[in-house]
Amino acid sequence: MFRRMAKKVASKVLDEDVKSNTNSQIDFLKDFLSKHNYVFSQDFEENLGILKKKHLVDDFVVTNFDGSVIVSSNGSGQSDGIMGTAMFSYIKSELPDSEAVLIKREEGWFMLFTLNKKVFVVRAGSDLSGIELRALALELSILMDENKESIKERKVA
Amino acid sequence: MARVIVIASGKGGTGKTTITANIGIALAKAGKKVLLVDADVAMANLSLILGMQSSPITLHDVLLGESQVHDAIYDGPNGIHFIPSGLSLDNYKRVDSERLGGIIASIQDQYDYILLDAAAGIEKNVLSALSAAQETLLVTMPTSPAIADALKTKIVAQRLGSKVIGVIINFVMDEKGEISKSECSSILELPVYGSIPYDSEVRKSFMQQRVLPVVVRKPDSIAAKEMQKVALRLAGIQVSDKGGQKAKKGFFSKVTSIFRRNKK
Numbered sequence: 468m469f470r471r472m473a474k475k476v477a478s479k480v481l482d483e484d485v486k487s488n489t490n491s492q493i494d495f496l497k498d499f500l501s502k503h504n505y506v507f508s509q510d511f512e513e514n515l516g517i518l519k520k521k522h523l524v525d526d527f528v529v530t531n532f533d534g535s536v537i538v539s540s541n542g543s544g545q546s547d548g549i550m551g552t553a554m555f556s557y558i559k560s561e562l563p564d565s566e567a568v569l570i571k572r573e574e575g576w577f578m579l580f581t582l583n584k585k586v587f588v589v590r591a592g593s594d595l596s597g598i599e600l601r602a603l604a605l606e607l608s609i610l611m612d613e614n615k616e617s618i619k620e621r622k623v624a
Numbered sequence: 625m626a627r628v629i630v631i632a633s634g635k636g637g638t639g640k641t642t643i644t645a646n647i648g649i650a651l652a653k654a655g656k657k658v659l660l661v662d663a664d665v666a667m668a669n670l671s672l673i674l675g676m677q678s679s680p681i682t683l684h685d686v687l688l689g690e691s692q693v694h695d696a697i698y699d700g701p702n703g704i705h706f707i708p709s710g711l712s713l714d715n716y717k718r719v720d721s722e723r724l725g726g727i728i729a730s731i732q733d734q735y736d737y738i739l740l741d742a743a744a745g746i747e748k749n750v751l752s753a754l755s756a757a758q759e760t761l762l763v764t765m766p767t768s769p770a771i772a773d774a775l776k777t778k779i780v781a782q783r784l785g786s787k788v789i790g791v792i793i794n795f796v797m798d799e800k801g802e803i804s805k806s807e808c809s810s811i812l813e814l815p816v817y818g819s820i821p822y823d824s825e826v827r828k829s830f831m832q833q834r835v836l837p838v839v840v841r842k843p844d845s846i847a848a849k850e851m852q853k854v855a856l857r858l859a860g861i862q863v864s865d866k867g868g869q870k871a872k873k874g875f876f877s878k879v880t881s882i883f884r885r886n887k888k
Binding site: 476482489495496497499500503521523589597598599601602605606 | 722725748752755771772775778779783784785800803807808812815821830838
C-alpha cells in the first residue's frame with residue numbers, strides 16, 4: 468500500500484507520464500530544413516533550377532518588351548515568351564496600371580509580371596501573389612545581372 | 625532609417641502579439657523611437673493588448689487608400705506610436721495588403737524601429753508583412769509542432785527576401801519533453817533572442833480594468849524581464865543571462881518548481 472502510494476507520488480513529481488521522445492522529431496525537422504536549403508552554385512543553368520524549386524514554380528521565361536527571350540528555365544522559351552509578351556502588352560494597353568496578369572488554365576497557372584522593363588512569364592501549379600512574383604523577379608534579375616556574360620554566350624550559341 | 629522587423633511564427637497562439645507589444649515598449653523605454661503596426665489585417669488584436677481598441681482610423685483605411693498613414697498613427701504606452709488594424713470584416717475583404725510595404729517605406733525615416741505583428745499562417749496577409757520587413761524575428765513554443773511552423777515561416781520569409789535574424793521561445797515551462805533552447809537554435813539554425821518563461825502575470829495583464837502590457841504593469845515579473853532583454857538584444861546592447869530565470873537553480877528551487885509545474 469505504502470509502496471504503491473510512494474510510487475504514485477514519485478511518478479507525479481518526476482513527470483513519468485511524459486515520455487520524452489523528441490529526438491526523432493528533432494531529426495525530422497532538421498531533415499525538413501535541409502531540403503529547403505538553397506545554395507547557389509557557379510553554374511547559371513543549375514541556379515535557374517534552384518530558383519524554380521525555391522519559388523515553387525514549374526518554369527519561367529524572361530523577355531524584353533519586344534518578345535526577345537533573355538532567359539528561360541525550359542529550352543528556348545520562345546513560344547511562351549512571345550505569347551506572354553503579346554498578352555501583357557495588350558492588357559497594358561487596355562489597363563495601363565496593370566502589374567501582373569494571372570491566367571488559370573487546366574494544367575495550372577500562367578502568370579505575367581513586369582519589372583525593370585522586362586516581362587517575367589511564369590508557369591506554376593498554383594497561383595502566386597504579386598509579392599511572390601515580385602520576389603521571384605527580383606531574385607532572377609540579380610542572378611541575370613551576375614551572369615551577363617554567360618547569358619550573352621548562350622544567345623550567341 | 626528604421627529597422628523594420630516582422631514578428632512571425634506560423635503557428636497561432638505562440639504569443640506574437642504580446643511579445644510585439646512588450647518588446648516595442650521595452651525598446652521605447654531604452655530611448656528608441658518605436659512604431660508598432662498591427663499587420664494582422666484579418667484578426668487584429670494588438671490594439672486590445674495595448675488597451676487602445678477604439679481608434680477611428682486604422683490600417684484598413686490606409687490600405688484602402690481612404691486615409692493617410694499619419695492619420696492612423698496613435699500615441700501608445702511609454703511613448704510608442706501605434707497603427708491599429710481594423711476589426712471590420714467587410715473592410716478586411718476589401719483591403720489590398722500588398723500595399724503594406726509601400727506604406728511602411730513612406731514612414732521608415734521617422735523611427736528607429738518599426739515592429740510588424742504578423743498573422744498566423746503563411747497566407748497572403750502574412751506574405752505582405754514578411755515582404756514589408758527587412759528582418760524577421762520568429763516566435764515559437766518549445767514543442768515540435770510550433771517549431772515545424774516556425775521553420776516553414778523561416779523558409780517563406782527567406783523566399784521573399786526578408787532576413788530571418790533569430791527566434792524567441794515563448795511559454796517555456798522547463799518540462800520534460802520540451803525542446804531545449806539549444807535544440808531549438810540548432811533545428812532552426814538561428815540564434816535565440818530570448819527564452820520567455822510561462823508567467824501568469826502576462827495573462828493577468830489582459831484582465832485588468834486598464835489593460836497594460838506586462839513590461840509596464842509588472843516590469844519585474846520573470847516574463848517582462850526576459851522580454852526587456854530581447855529588446856536590448858535587438859538594440860544591440862549586450863545582455864548578461866546571469867541572474868535571470870535561467871540562472872542555475874539550487875536543489876530546493878528545483879523541487880519547488882516541480883510542484884509549481886504540476887499545479888499549472
